[in-house]
Amino acid sequence: MPTPSQNILLAVLLVITSTGTQTQEVNLVSVEQLQKAIIEDESKIQVINFWATWCAPCVKEMPLFEKLHLSDGRVHVRLVSMDMDLDPNPVKVMAFVRRKKLLSEVLILNEKNPPNGWIDRIEKTWSGALPATLIVNNRNGKRRFIERQLQEGELEKLIDEVNK
Amino acid sequence: MWKGWILLGVLSAALTAFMPSFTGYEIGDTATDFKLKNVDGKSVSLGDYKDAKGFILVFDCNTCPYSKAYNSRIIALNDKYVSKGYPLIAINASDNSSPGESSDDNINKAKKHSYKFPYLTDETQEIARAYGATNTPHVFVLNRSRQGFRVAYIGTIDDNARNPDNVTRRFVEDAVDALLSEKEVPVKKTKAIGCTIKWKPA
Numbered sequence: 348m349p350t351p352s353q354n355i356l357l358a359v360l361l362v363i364t365s366t367g368t369q370t371q372e373v374n375l376v377s378v379e380q381l382q383k384a385i386i387e388d389e390s391k392i393q394v395i396n397f398w399a400t401w402c403a404p405c406v407k408e409m410p411l412f413e414k415l416h417l418s419d420g421r422v423h424v425r426l427v428s429m430d431m432d433l434d435p436n437p438v439k440v441m442a443f444v445r446r447k448k449l450l451s452e453v454l455i456l457n458e459k460n461p462p463n464g465w466i467d468r469i470e471k472t473w474s475g476a477l478p479a480t481l482i483v484n485n486r487n488g489k490r491r492f493i494e495r496q497l498q499e500g501e502l503e504k505l506i507d508e509v510n511k
Numbered sequence: 512m513w514k515g516w517i518l519l520g521v522l523s524a525a526l527t528a529f530m531p532s533f534t535g536y537e538i539g540d541t542a543t544d545f546k547l548k549n550v551d552g553k554s555v556s557l558g559d560y561k562d563a564k565g566f567i568l569v570f571d572c573n574t575c576p577y578s579k580a581y582n583s584r585i586i587a588l589n590d591k592y593v594s595k596g597y598p599l600i601a602i603n604a605s606d607n608s609s610p611g612e613s614s615d616d617n618i619n620k621a622k623k624h625s626y627k628f629p630y631l632t633d634e635t636q637e638i639a640r641a642y643g644a645t646n647t648p649h650v651f652v653l654n655r656s657r658q659g660f661r662v663a664y665i666g667t668i669d670d671n672a673r674n675p676d677n678v679t680r681r682f683v684e685d686a687v688d689a690l691l692s693e694k695e696v697p698v699k700k701t702k703a704i705g706c707t708i709k710w711k712p713a
Contacts, residue, residue, distance in 0.1 A: 401576045402706065432704045433576055433672050459673060466702045472534075474645035476707035494645070495707065 373441050375457040378465040385483055391423040392506055393483040399429045400443045404496035405478040415502050416451040424451040429477060432459045484509040535643010538699045541659040545638045547631035550621040555629045557660055564596035565654040565690060567683060570644035571601045573620050574611040575706035578647050580672050588683060589628045597687050599628045604639035605709040639708055646705035652686045663690055666701030
């Protein structure tokens with residue numbers, strides 16, 4: 348068992364390594380910032396996946412988003428971590444991003460469980476269950492929202508639907 | 512003859528178009544009774560509770576970190592309200608083939624935490640679908656009326672999953688307290704981030 352001082356040392360080391368060798372920046376955002384980011388870009392179709400490190404179906408479907416990010420220049424993929432709702436420790440999310448070598452943009456939503464707060468502002472039909480995916484085309488206002496784990500090929504179909 | 516087939520086609524198209532938009536119960540709806548197996552092997556129905564004024568129905572599961580965070584609060588809700596006529600019933604509706612969610616896992620959890628309330632298995636997931644439960648823990652407060660048990664509150668337990676010490680709004684307690692004093696439930700619906708109910712493959 349590590350002593351308390353060893354634990355602190357470990358935590359400090361983890362922070363240093365997580366910022367030092369990070370393959371990409373992981374930003375904390377508020378709901379306002381996220382909403383603004385979703386609606387302001389008309390040049391690309393916005394694909395926003397809500398996930399958490401503890402959510403097994405989220406982790407399972409993640410490669411679909413990574414593949415989409417690498418293969419389709421028409422889309423902007425954002426993986427929005429909801430981990431902070433339960434555990435206010437972004438280091439865990441950053442370590443996950445590094446371990447999985449994620450290449451899509453990763454954001455951490457810096458909000459917690461609201462009394463009827465921000466979930467509706469992202470999507471009215473969302474119950475709050477994870478995973479959930481929002482696809483928005485700001486040029487024609489079309490959007491799709493799926494509240495479950497996606498299967499191979501579904502993302503491409505949804506993107507075609509909002510692109511019509 | 513062919514007219515019949517067209518009609519059938521239109522009807523089934525209308526039905527499939529309608530089905531995904533079904534979102535379960537709204538406030539004021541009469542909730543269906545059920546007959547689900549408890550961890551002791553016996554079946555439990557709402558109808559078994561002749562003296563209950565209502566229920567705190569919790570769709571829960573074993574592995575979800577939100578369920579774990581709320582477990583002691585779920586136990587406390589039953590302790591507080593069972594004697595006041597609002598017993599708690601927990602239901603695990605997760606696909607029981609997913610890791611940690613089998614009937615045996617339910618039995619172990621109930622034993623480990625000395626549950627004094629039923630922990631039922633919704634094996635077909637029909638009850639979760641009928642109620643419109645989506646995540647865990649997802650609470651439905653029911654209140655007895657002449658027509659049956661009416662839905663009085665749907666949502667989360669309180670406003671702080673992270674830390675029970677930092678809770679400022681206790682939605683379920685507020686709802687049951689209001690029903691007990693025959694007042695209007697102050698907040699009838701809430702939403703919270705949580706684990707999805709693990710649905711069986713269609």
